[in-house]
Amino acid sequence: xxxxxxxxxxxxxxxxxxxxxxxxxxxxxxxxxxxxxxxxxxxxxxxxxxxxxxxxxxxxxxxxxxxxxxxxxxxxxxxxxxxxxxxxxxxxxxxxxxxxxxxxxxxxxxxxxxxxxxxxxxxxxxxxxxxxxxxxxxxxxxxxxxxxxxxxxxxxxxxxxxxxxxxxxxxxxxxxxxxxxxxxxxxxxxxxxxxxxxxxxxxxxxxxxxxxxxxxxxxxxxxxxxxxxxxxxxxxxxxxxxxxxxxxxxxxxxxxxxxxxxxxxxxxxxxxxxx
Amino acid sequence: xxxxxxxxxxxxxxxxxxxxxxxxxxxxxxxxxxxxxxxxxxxxxxxxxxxxxxxxxxxxxxxxxxxxxxxxxxxxxxxxxxxxxxxxxxxxxxxxxxxxxxxxxxxxxxxxxxxxxxxxxxxxxxxxxxxxxxxxxxxxxxxxxxxxxxxxxxxxxxxxxxxxxxxxxxxxx
Numbered sequence: 001x002x003x004x005x006x007x008x009x010x011x012x013x014x015x016x017x018x019x020x021x022x023x024x025x026x027x028x029x030x031x032x033x034x035x036x037x038x039x040x041x042x043x044x045x046x047x048x049x050x051x052x053x054x055x056x057x058x059x060x061x062x063x064x065x066x067x068x069x070x071x072x073x074x075x076x077x078x079x080x081x082x083x084x085x086x087x088x089x090x091x092x093x094x095x096x097x098x099x100x101x102x103x104x105x106x107x108x109x110x111x112x113x114x115x116x117x118x119x120x121x122x123x124x125x126x127x128x129x130x131x132x133x134x135x136x137x138x139x140x141x142x143x144x145x146x147x148x149x150x151x152x153x154x155x156x157x158x159x160x161x162x163x164x165x166x167x168x169x170x171x172x173x174x175x176x177x178x179x180x181x182x183x184x185x186x187x188x189x190x191x192x193x194x195x196x197x198x199x200x201x202x203x204x205x206x207x208x209x210x211x212x213x214x215x216x217x218x219x220x221x222x223x224x225x226x227x228x229x230x231x232x233x234x235x236x237x238x239x240x241x242x243x244x245x246x247x248x249x250x251x252x253x254x255x256x257x258x259x260x261x262x263x264x265x266x267x268x269x270x271x272x273x274x275x
Numbered sequence: 276x277x278x279x280x281x282x283x284x285x286x287x288x289x290x291x292x293x294x295x296x297x298x299x300x301x302x303x304x305x306x307x308x309x310x311x312x313x314x315x316x317x318x319x320x321x322x323x324x325x326x327x328x329x330x331x332x333x334x335x336x337x338x339x340x341x342x343x344x345x346x347x348x349x350x351x352x353x354x355x356x357x358x359x360x361x362x363x364x365x366x367x368x369x370x371x372x373x374x375x376x377x378x379x380x381x382x383x384x385x386x387x388x389x390x391x392x393x394x395x396x397x398x399x400x401x402x403x404x405x406x407x408x409x410x411x412x413x414x415x416x417x418x419x420x421x422x423x424x425x426x427x428x429x430x431x432x433x434x435x436x437x438x439x440x441x442x443x444x445x446x447x448x
Contacts, residue, residue, distance in 0.1 A: 024337075
């Protein structure tokens with residue numbers, strides 16, 4: 001107790017000063033018009049600034065979520081675009097049960113990928129829990145990516161186009177001539193378009209898209225442009241090098257394509273082949 | 276100590292009346308350079324006896340500030356300034372401590388410690404007082420130049436007023 005009194009005797013004036021000074025400053029900013037306006041304005045600027053900064057941060061932290069949302073929305077839009085061309089010429093009556101669209105897309109995030117091996121794979125963060133199945137096609141915003149090869153509950157692994165055993169049907173957009181895409185060299189920027197017969201006209205700069213014969217992809221998905229075209233003497237096929245529009249070393253979000261009619265087509269073809 | 280109370284009380288009344296009725300009304304420099312304000316009341320705080328208890332000093336500063344604020348219709352501005360001034364007073368006194376120290380019972384005046392000491396002491400404390408005052412009065416760093424100009428201009432002319440008082444009245448305590 002005595003110490004407390006001594007303490008007060010020693011520092012009491014500082015305490016008194018702080019209390020009175022606080023009171024005076026309160027008076028200054030509350031009862032002087034100009035000072036009050038400046039005070040309110042400054043605190044507004046400060047609180048606005050802090051609110052903006054916290055907003056920036058929370059935006060930054062929820063960026064992943066936003067990306068996911070946008071990717072899903074993009075998948076929906078792309079699905080509409082792809083199916084738009086497949087609509088029957090005559091609109092059916094609304095009396096009929098609405099058909100499911102032939103192609104359904106869903107967005108997936110690439111969790112692992114490679115480009116430097118002879119056979120490259122891409123791991124995606126969607127699995128059977130999201131109805132992903134083997135043999136579904138995978139595309140990205142720039143073009144074709146690959147085909148799903150195996151799936152578990154949470155993840156799916158796709159054969160990249162950069163795989164020795166990937167055979168994907170593609171055609172030259174200008175002429176409609178079709179061939180097979182194969183990755184024969186080891187440059188991840190190029191693939192080869194094989195089996196284009198020699199009588200077709202191929203020019204450097206021709207656009208290559210997926211053909212209508214593929215059960216994995218809708219027709220018209222971008223593959224790339226012809227970089228180099230050769231017709232060796234005596235050969236009946238062109239040797240075409242295609243520069244890929246997809247950059248496999250910078251994949252982030254991709255779309256998995258579910259072709260509703262894939263199984264029907266395959267079953268029917270198998271039936272005929274077996275005869 | 277006790278015989279210092281009455282002269283200080285008279286001085287308080289004189290300074291407040293002077294500040295309120297005369298100096299507040301003076302407009303030096305006209306409309307083109309209205310940066311000059313005259314102050315004499317801070318001198319009251321400078322001249323308070325050395326032996327004044329610190330708590331009393333703080334209370335006197337607050338009361339004087341509130342009185343001046345009532346004259347200037349600026350609640351809190353002068354009071355806040357005076358409070359800071361009385362807290363700075365011991366610091367400034369320590370800076371300009373004479374070689375043989377301060378003497379008990381002697382006022383902090385020209386007569387006790389000489390013109391040079393008094394000039395330094397009052398100049399520094401007055402400059403600090405005016406700086407704080409104009410910072411609180413203008414209240415925005417946007418006008419830092421104006422704060423500085425006003426402080427310097429008011430400092431020079433207030434110092435003249437204070438010097439006139441000290442030489443004419445010549446207070447001992």
